[in-house]
Amino acid sequence: MSVASPQFPPVFKDLAVVDGQEPMAAAIAAAAGAESGAGDLFWSTDTNRAAAAFVLEPEVPLSTAIQMAPVLMVAIGDALGAIGPPALAITFRWPFAVLANGGVVGCVSVAVPGGMAPSLVPDKLIVGFNLALESPTGEGDPGLHPDSTALHEEGCGELDRTVLIEAVARHFLAWIDTWLQDGFPPVHQSWLSRAQDLESPVNLALPGGKQAGTMMGLDEHGSLLLKAHRSTHAVPLVDAMEPCP
Numbered sequence: 001m002s003v004a005s006p007q008f009p010p011v012f013k014d015l016a017v018v019d020g021q022e023p024m025a026a027a028i029a030a031a032a033g034a035e036s037g038a039g040d041l042f043w044s045t046d047t048n049r050a051a052a053a054f055v056l057e058p059e060v061p062l063s064t065a066i067q068m069a070p071v072l073m074v075a076i077g078d079a080l081g082a083i084g085p086p087a088l089a090i091t092f093r094w095p096f097a098v099l100a101n102g103g104v105v106g107c108v109s110v111a112v113p114g115g116m117a118p119s120l121v122p123d124k125l126i127v128g129f130n131l132a133l134e135s136p137t138g139e140g141d142p143g144l145h146p147d148s149t150a151l152h153e154e155g156c157g158e159l160d161r162t163v164l165i166e167a168v169a170r171h172f173l174a175w176i177d178t179w180l181q182d183g184f185p186p187v188h189q190s191w192l193s194r195a196q197d198l199e200s201p202v203n204l205a206l207p208g209g210k211q212a213g214t215m216m217g218l219d220e221h222g223s224l225l226l227k228a229h230r231s232t233h234a235v236p237l238v239d240a241m242e243p244c245p
Helices: 023-032 068-083 161-182 185-193
Strands: 013-017 040-044 049-056 090-093 097-100 103-111 125-132 201-206 209-218 224-228 231-235
Touching: 013 023, 023 040, 023 049, 023 103, 023 125, 040 161, 049 103, 049 161, 068 090, 068 097, 068 103, 068 125, 068 161, 068 185, 161 185, 185 209
Parallel strands: 013 040
Antiparallel strands: 040 049, 049 125, 090 097, 097 103, 103 125, 201 209, 209 224, 224 231
C-alpha cells in the first residue's frame, strides 16, 4: 500500500529524501554548501520510520539556539499524544532520546555545519528526528532488543510516516512560536513532565567524555543538572552535540 507524501505548513519548503539516505545528512550538506535556508524541511520517504530535518537560521548564540532540540522533543511528545493511543507513554532521556512505553523509539539530532563555538551565532542550525515505526529487526523477537522498540509495537499500528511527520512539523512550528514569545520556561516544564530518569542514576557517554550521577532536572538553559559526590553541576546541552561532518 502506497503512503501519500506529507503536506506541511506553508512556512516549510518540502524537500523529499529518498529511502536509504538520511534527512540530517542531506540538510547538513545543503546548508554547508549555501544551498539551503531557513524553513527547508528534508524528510525521508522511508515508510518504516518517520524522519525529517529542519534548517533554521538562529539569531542567538549556539548555547541558546541548541534549545531547538528539546523544543523538537516536546513537539514530538505532543504530536504522539494527539495522534497516538491513550495508553502510549512518551518520555525523554537527556540529551536527545525519545522513548515509548519505556523503550527507545528514536531520537532528536542537532548540528551546525562546520562547527561553532557556543558563544557565537551560527548561520545555520539543523535539528531533526528519527522515530521507528517498524522494528529494524523485522520479524525478529523484540525481546532480543529490550531497550529499543517501534511505534507499531506499542499500539500505534494505525500511524504511518506521513501522518507522524506532518503532526511533528505542526507541533514544532507551534512550539517555536511559544519559545520566541515566552523563552525556554514552557519548554523546560513540558520536557521535565516527560523526563524518564528524573532523580535516578544516569551514565552518559558524551563526545567530551563520560558523565555519571543522579539526574536532578534541567536548568533554565536546557543543561542537565547532575548530582555527583554531594554536589550538583550543569552539563551543557552543547556538550552532547556530536561532531558535524
